[in-house]
Amino acid sequence: MTSIGLAQIAIVLLAVIVAAIPLGNYIATVLAGERNLLSPVLSPIERVFYRLAGVDPAREQNWLAYTMAMLAFSVVGFASLYALQRLQAYLPLNPQGFSGVPADLAFNTSMSFVTNTNWQNYGGESTMSHLTQMLGLTVHNFVSAATGLAMAFALVRGFSRAESPTIGNFWVDLTRSTLYVLLPLSIIVALALVALGVPQTLQGSIEATTLEGAKQMLAIGPVASQEAIKELGTNGGGFFNANSAHPFESPNALSNMLEIWALLVIPFATAFAFGHAVFDYRQGRAIAITMMIVLVAGVSVAYWAEAGGNPLLTEIGVDPSPGNMEGKEVRFGPAMSALFAASTTGTSCGAVNAMHDSFMPLGGLVPLFNMLMGSIAPGGVGAGLYGFLVLAIIAVFIAGLMVGRTPEYLGKKIETREMKLAMLAVLIYPLSVLAFTGVSVMLQTGLASLNNAGPHGLSEILYAFASATDNNGSAFAGLTGNTPWYNTTLGVAMLLGRFAFVIPVLAIAGAFAAKKKGAASVGTFPTHGPLFIGLLLGVIVVLYLLQYFPALALGPIVEHFALLAGKTF
């Protein structure tokens, strides 16, 4: 680890926090339906949308209606994306003449984009027509993130309201999230990326002459705009197969830092927005700090593991000082690769600037464990906040009992119903990740996709299902995912990770909104101080360690010890 590397990490994270605080303020006003600095420009456009869709923005929905609207929107999105892929051969804007996408891959891809996962089992340039890319995938980059933000705020309203039958209007939340938050931010980031040298053109490719004088076709296109929403919406689906490691997606260290900033800023801002929405700024700050601690811990472990180099290579005389550079871009180095890896899995982004598969075992453990924790540091757009709040509810329940009161979070009593729903949500992750991994390693068709044997192979499968369930979308690589088995099971895992998780969450929102808000006293323990942060960290670490320790022990942990003993897989 070098001081320059640490400084780079610190600078990016500091820039994130500096921007997230005012942005959180702004997001809170957007989702409270208040006027803000963009209202003069955007509210006429907003009204047009409502009029076209026949939505009365003043009419709120109860949690069930809200959930149904969200599901209906997602089902239509899924079906249209699926149809678009299957029928692309008969549709316009298909200059390369691609045939229809196979059923299993189309299912996987549709699910992937509707759930904000952006797991890519396809090669974009060799599978999808321009129409599919633009009308299908890009649209979902915006609306799946906006859906996440909407659901997070439905839950936040559960806390901020008292004795209310409704939790907001899904259509309004969706529209405002896209229009006021994602669209303006992605324009700014896209322009900044262009300034840093990322191409933005409608041209398909350019011809280049190599040093040897050979002719080469270089694919370019509207990369900067795609890149901006890829990071801001924590989507992760890159324009190029090599994702953010590709020089056109991220040409230099500065663009790399900007992309990390972009993928972290909205999730952190959402935590601050939560504080504003519940009229106690400190509540949001406590959550943001907890997220930051988990993130920094992950970055530290990954950076430490990568910067140390590979002991096996050191033994045969390779200089360990640059760190483990296998699968890393020289222009980023171990520090920025570690930060990117921890950030992309700490959020549910899934973009990559290095091969996680080539990380040291403990370095690779960080992105894996980040995803097993459900990407809560700081989490996907919206998804991070509601995932985190579910954990906070469980933590507060146990801690609340220890101070001798019926547990309450922000004045809302946590009773049987909320506990039932929270446990239901929490159960989904281990069920999906462990059960699919368990079945996959027992099936020939599951094992056939592996490129590595032993613990590393197990890590690859575990990583894939963690990534899908978590709606992250990053791949460990080394696993051939485009098979009927993985296309289907990963698609189902994405479905469970998004909707089976969020339906109980919205039900909790409804239950909390209907409750009275209890008054705080000396007898209620404060949920904004260091004690609460420590408690949250303890619950998160213990809860997830207990769930995944056996699987991790058989994957990266044993690999780490084996590597120390000079054994590779």
Place this chain on the structure above:
Amino acid sequence: MSHKVAAPGLFDAAITKRAAIDAFRKLDPRRLARNPVIFVTEAVSAVVTAFFVRDLVAQNGAAFFSGQIAAWLWFTVLFANFAEAVAEGRGKAQADALRRTRSDSHAKRLIDPQDKSGMKDVYEGVSALDLKLGDLVLVEAGDLIPGDGEVIEGVASVNESAITGESAPVIREAGGDRSAVTGGTTVLSDGSTFIDRMIALVEGAQRQKTPNELALSILLSGLTIIFLIVCVTLWPLAIYSGAAISVTVLIALLVCLIPTTIGGLLSAIGIAGMDRLIRFNVIATSGRAVEAAGDVDTLLLDKTGTITFGNRMADEFIPVEGVSEHAFGEAALLASLADETPEGRSIVALAKSALGFSTPDLGQEAQIVPFSAHTRISGVDLPGRTLRKGAVDAVAARVKSIPVDFERAVERISRAGGTPLAVSENGRLLGVIHLKDIIKPDIKSRFAALRAMGVKTVMVTGDNPITAAAIAGEAGVDDFIAQAKPEDKLAYIRKEQQGGRLIAMCGDGTNDAPALAQADVGVAMQTGTQAAREAGNMVDLDSDPTKLIEIVAIGKQLLMTRGSLTTFSIANDVAKYFAIIPALFVVAYPELEAINIMKLASPQSAILSAVIFNALIIIALIPLALKGVPYRPVGAAALLRRNLLIYGLGGLIAPFIGIKLIDLAVSAVHLA
């Protein structure tokens, strides 16, 4: 805290013996199904037992190990059952003592109470158990009161020490607030008696899970399902890794991970909480009420009898100008001679001690004017002298003029929190007697303790606002309701509840009933009316209103014990992983020996030690579950920090030590 009944020893021999037998009886899966964690443990114990039998028959050399695992898994279930049985046993002992009052009661049931021919007192002797709602019974001097009821005729002095422990007899009479009598039984419409219903709660027979217990059970069930998923999926992962593991060790891992500690102790904690309340001579109609007590934000306390001693004492004679203190004192003395109220007696006492009077004789002609609630005046008519004493406004209404210094004195007394009592002679004001409230000596520190708990105290008094403010200041309450009418209490409770606060109060009169019913925790006094007792959700047998404070602490203690043991139980799992995971896979991956940080002797001994620790910790924690985690009024943050340190961090570390020690013992005697 006045009459705390001695608790049976934690492991009283008779209770322990019965509990040990009950532990086996509770193995019935239909009964265990109520407790998902232990139910799962029992189910997998049966599976391991089957494997043990198979190993025995097959003689594959694994029987010694699987037999031990099976035995310890059964012990885990039995220990959990034992914990519950001990709690129930202690509750039963308590209940039996209460019930003894009714077993030998006989009732004199009136045959024809409507009889007009002088035969209405004719009765038949029946067992108290045969009484039905609406029966009229006769009680005479020396009789036991056969059941809870209402005095409809007559008056008696009743010894209630059997239930209250209070040796001084109390007056029970027809009409008014003191008409309720308690026997072993209350004849209620649902057939079970008031006390019986509460006894059943302690014994666990009719115990239903309380809301918080239910929520916690869901958390525990959820964790159990998660660990089931973890263990079931570990099977294929192990096969993939080339480390075939037996079902026996997989089950051992499962039982170590699921929260058996808190699962086994959960119902014992609940029963013990009710039991603690009973030992304070408070009986609750539901476990829900006990939990609510822990959540109380505001205590509504009557001033009289709770904050101050029940009666006010004469403290000073203040004559008006032109009247000597001696003359005034004499008039006050004469006017109070026939007054048997504590106030009256205190005036006589003050006149004697301060002014040196001896008891005068009123003479034959004296006409006593008794106190009436209507006039609020009492006194005596002597030849040529009409002496009146009473509330200032009542007396003032009957005199011709009110001197300025009289008004000043009244105001001064009121501001000091006292009660002014005016005395007049022949329609002329003589002066004012200063009656003072004496605040109970320890009450201020108890309010401070409540404030530290986050509980606000509100004093309810009929006094005027000035008086109320003075006493409130002196006693250290946070707020007061002056000149309170019963409906003011109700309104105050509603207002506080609207603000999201939970209210506790105690009351005794029928006019308290609506407020008692509205309050989240309503403690009715045993001496109160039937209406009050039905409206509240707790009854205090000692009729001591200050006990609200203990009730709150007991409620908090109940919840804290649950939370602390849950934390402990979950934290324990970390160490068990470090024992079992290397043991499971060290053959396939020798590198994993690196995480065997306890350096346990062998894989088998590691697994066995973890299972033994898991079973023994239940037994070790039974005393804590029964006694409860000590509650300290130090504020939530400090409390949480302390409990997290003890039960969180302690729960993380303790099993590392425990498992290592057991491993040393197990390997020393070659059990594995």
